[in-house]
Amino acid sequence: MQTSEQRPMTTFRVARDAPPGSVRQESSSATAPAAGPHSFEGRLLRALLHAFGDPPVQFALWNGERVQAGSEDPVATLHVPDRATLIQLCRDPDVQFGELYSVGKIQVEGDLGRLIEVLYQGAARPGRNSIWALRRLGQWLHRRPSNTLHGSRENIHHHYDIGNEFYSLWLGSTMAYTCAYFPTPETTLDEAQLAKFEHVCRKVQLRPGQHVVDAGCGWGGLALYMARHHGVKVTAFNISREQIAYARERAKADGLDRHVEFVEDDYRNIRGSYDAFVSVGMLEHVGVENYPALGELIRRCLKPTGLGLIHTIGRNRWKPMHRWIDRRIFPGANPPSLKQMMDIFEESGFSVLDVENLRLHYAKTLDWWWRLYEQSRDQVARMFDENFVRMWRLYLAGSRAAFVTGEMQLFQVVFAPGTSNNVPMTRQHLYRS
């Protein structure tokens, strides 16, 4: 058996002009007929599949038995090596699939990306998944550090400070770790990240000489782009020490350190008065309970004629973060629904000018990241270990599937003080070449 995690990168086929979700791994023999559905294991697994909306997925057990929900060709086969693994999976599939996959106990034969897509699609079917929903809720209530000033530092450190070198393997030259913007199907990742920077700059109508605050600036790519291409001064905040160190070095190397100040501090300590407020990929870590205070902070620091933009992963309707992602990847992250986001704007008197949902752009971005990641998998294995390689693969594949299936959204919201008429009449200026 050749499982996907052992296959070389060349087995990815990418059709550039196909719709997002077109990254494919070659499927080998995932179409073997199911057998032995009446054993105890078979009944247990059928119940599990049913709770997930009967997705076209096959289990291959240690005893040769194969179990699947219907007669549809499975997109992937999950190899379960022993009964203990099976019990562990069924006990809490949301978390344990990730755990067992990461340590190599469960192996996936076939298309990992499609596997997670059909799991999301099954769970989205009306009336499904109710027994797990309850359990998820209970476990959500016992979760880890909240986004207090200290909690945020802990949470952010967990994800972003695992090494700039690791991220540089697969984020591309911009080191932008947020959804890119692909104006055409031919746009490359690096081009799309620059196009995203430009899209953001246009949305807040930057003019030379203005002063911008960037809340949660990552490795500083957007801040540096703004200074270089729009002649503005930028003050950029981030609590990730590694990212700030990297950004400062880059600013110096690019001769932009007099135009961009990188501050290692929490967004809650932003002071001053700015022509534009931008925040790309920070809101996910802010916590819904802090939205009114964030709105109040922006109200204080944005000039009456200023424009603001928040770019964030979101949801069509709130639900807790996937528990495995919360445990292993992004502790404390919480993508909001638009309704929740309005708590930032409504109480502080802002006017929402423009909302753009870039979900399919994130699917494409994650196509790229996953592909580049697989090209570097040997380096990643040397930096960490094989378990980390699998864990991070699952995270990238799962995130991609979440955006492909509509499980997750990407919102860019532009806003202004409610009494300001310094707002664009149309959005034509965003689309000039």
Next chain:
Amino acid sequence: MQTSEQRPMTTFRVARDAPPGSVRQESSSATAPAAGPHSFEGRLLRALLHAFGDPPVQFALWNGERVQAGSEDPVATLHVPDRATLIQLCRDPDVQFGELYSVGKIQVEGDLGRLIEVLYQGAARPGRNSIWALRRLGQWLHRRPSNTLHGSRENIHHHYDIGNEFYSLWLGSTMAYTCAYFPTPETTLDEAQLAKFEHVCRKVQLRPGQHVVDAGCGWGGLALYMARHHGVKVTAFNISREQIAYARERAKADGLDRHVEFVEDDYRNIRGSYDAFVSVGMLEHVGVENYPALGELIRRCLKPTGLGLIHTIGRNRWKPMHRWIDRRIFPGANPPSLKQMMDIFEESGFSVLDVENLRLHYAKTLDWWWRLYEQSRDQVARMFDENFVRMWRLYLAGSRAAFVTGEMQLFQVVFAPGTSNNVPMTRQHLYRS
């Protein structure tokens, strides 16, 4: 004294390329110094002005006394002919200003549009207007027919069935009674209404042969445009008998009656399965309590690959409709905040793709309507009476001021079923000429 309502149309100056809010009436002698601030009337009026945030407005009383809040040049002078009028105004200024202006008891010297703007701006100042806010709330609780099936018919009849001839005097050739879209400052009203139709069609990506449902179709302009220019079949709903009769005649005259069906019925009775759902200017009359049911209705009638658009007057944050407007003009109307609008989408599993705030386009639209209205004021007086002329002028001037000052918003929201990938990647296609 020459009051604005007696002046001929030629006193409007319109700078076409100036920002919205540039319609001006010539101000005559509104700058006479204030006097007698210590009389009982003076103190009462100062208290009134203070409750409205000390706007630059002057009162001229029957006894020659002039009262204003500060030293700023007033934008207009309100002539109060006797003590009874003054008491009536102070008792409930929100409603009574409209009532007294309509019957000609209070006359406005100066710029009526600017007058209402400074009133809105004053009221928007933090900490102002609290004593009136309480009173408003109380009176809001005792209001008229809600938007039940029967109540909606009554409410809609009140406003839309006062005569197609009247509306045709000032709406322009499209008879579109909703915010237009002005791609350039030179765009005329008729062009801007057609541009709005096209903007809507592009946002829902119409293709020839598709079937569209139009909920609350007004005089049918958009439905006919869709059939003519995009080759689609349209089923259009409206409970205004006069509007439906007009729309049917127009469809016949244009040879489009086999492509567009006008149904005199409530949106709640929409049945069928459509490629697109559009609703332009109906949500204001739906009532927030009916939003989840509206979402559910759209979910039932929109194909899994369909796109929807709702165009509505809205607010940055909910507050009750202006009470005079609710009483005299639009009973039962209730423009939502975006947060409230999300009740349509979130529970029914829709994904919000695009929100555009066209507030300043509505200010421009109302500039046009008001101007055309004043050109027809003699005809309006013959159709109704002078009180109606003044009432409707106040409504148009007040609405324009509400959009100029940010008191009101105009939201266009595009949405799709949450699992559909049949959504545009970018919005570039909206801006092709």
